[in-house]
Amino acid sequence: MKKTKKIQIGTRFIGGDAPITIQSMTNTDTRDAQATINQIHALHQAGCEIVRVAVPDQRAADVLPQIVKACPIPLVADIHFDYRLAMASLEAGVDKIRINPGNIGASWKVKEIVEKAKFHQAAIRIGVNAGSLEKRFLTEGVGIQSRHLVDSVLDQANVLESFGFSSIVLSAKASSVPLFVETNRQLSAATDYPLHLGVTEAGFGIPGIVKSTAGLSILLAEGIGDTLRVSLTGDSIQEVEVGIALLKSLHLRQGGIEWVSCPTCGRTQVNLESLAKEAKERLSHIQTPYVIAIMGCEVNGPGEAQNADFGIAGGKGRGVLFQSGTIVKTVPEEQLIDALVDLVESAERKE
Numbered sequence: 001m002k003k004t005k006k007i008q009i010g011t012r013f014i015g016g017d018a019p020i021t022i023q024s025m026t027n028t029d030t031r032d033a034q035a036t037i038n039q040i041h042a043l044h045q046a047g048c049e050i051v052r053v054a055v056p057d058q059r060a061a062d063v064l065p066q067i068v069k070a071c072p073i074p075l076v077a078d079i080h081f082d083y084r085l086a087m088a089s090l091e092a093g094v095d096k097i098r099i100n101p102g103n104i105g106a107s108w109k110v111k112e113i114v115e116k117a118k119f120h121q122a123a124i125r126i127g128v129n130a131g132s133l134e135k136r137f138l139t140e141g142v143g144i145q146s147r148h149l150v151d152s153v154l155d156q157a158n159v160l161e162s163f164g165f166s167s168i169v170l171s172a173k174a175s176s177v178p179l180f181v182e183t184n185r186q187l188s189a190a191t192d193y194p195l196h197l198g199v200t201e202a203g204f205g206i207p208g209i210v211k212s213t214a215g216l217s218i219l220l221a222e223g224i225g226d227t228l229r230v231s232l233t234g235d236s237i238q239e240v241e242v243g244i245a246l247l248k249s250l251h252l253r254q255g256g257i258e259w260v261s262c263p264t265c266g267r268t269q270v271n272l273e274s275l276a277k278e279a280k281e282r283l284s285h286i287q288t289p290y291v292i293a294i295m296g297c298e299v300n301g302p303g304e305a306q307n308a309d310f311g312i313a314g315g316k317g318r319g320v321l322f323q324s325g326t327i328v329k330t331v332p333e334e335q336l337i338d339a340l341v342d343l344v345e346s347a348e349r350k351e
Ligand code: SF4
Pocket: 262, 263, 264, 265, 266, 267, 268, 269, 295, 296, 297, 298, 299, 300, 301
């Protein structure tokens, strides 16, 4: 794992030995403070650890103090073009701003933002997107390449450094997975600043989840990335759920249950989908990182169930319950989840 600089974002840290954090962004109209606060609370409940709000105009900046006050997690203001919105956001008490110094304009404006961020002990994320790269970093006749994005991000980090600022997080996002991966590999090799990862505009539903997961997994498995956002069109709660599941799958985060369940087939002799759903719902409060296997038959079922901390191997209208590789008992299908929940809850009480 690449060791990056550790940057404080309110009550959290990004980089260094800090755990990889999950971020999301509200999609309410920020000017509607109450709707935005409600969404932030829902995201927090889902496991979001740092949240970003767009600040497109002065009216949005005006309600930021109210949002900051009610926000249970570090808050990031997303600013484009108008340095006064960055100044107002920092004065409102946000923990980080996301800017692209290239579109803020004159150097004195960037300097003022930096001085204000220093005063308020806020961090700055330089966020560059392939879709809005400054023309001076492009090569005529050639499409956007990873080196263009890397050059742009590093150039802008240099601008902040030239004003004596180093509480910097970097991001270079692209909607093309190969471009995103190669860019962040190069960026990671070139800098010690922590990296915020995201396949931008990944889309919605299954293709969006797969695209984000494909790009993020490669980098995270190589030890690259300090914080991430899964960008999906639609429900931002899903962004958080996918991010958490991704980190757990890569064993980069512990806590809560890792579920193993079979896809079902012609041998399945119990209503596996409904058993697995009910088990997941009723054990959502468990914090111990147990592995629980819910399997549909006696072919692969006993093997997986035995290898897990707890398991069910379905039979005809019944199931065998396992704990730590040992058969506990055989239970009728309708009592299987009650029995599993009792077993898991009682084990957690003893932890
Ligand atoms: S565990 Fe059994 S029921 Fe489930 S997919 Fe495998 S063979 Fe089919």
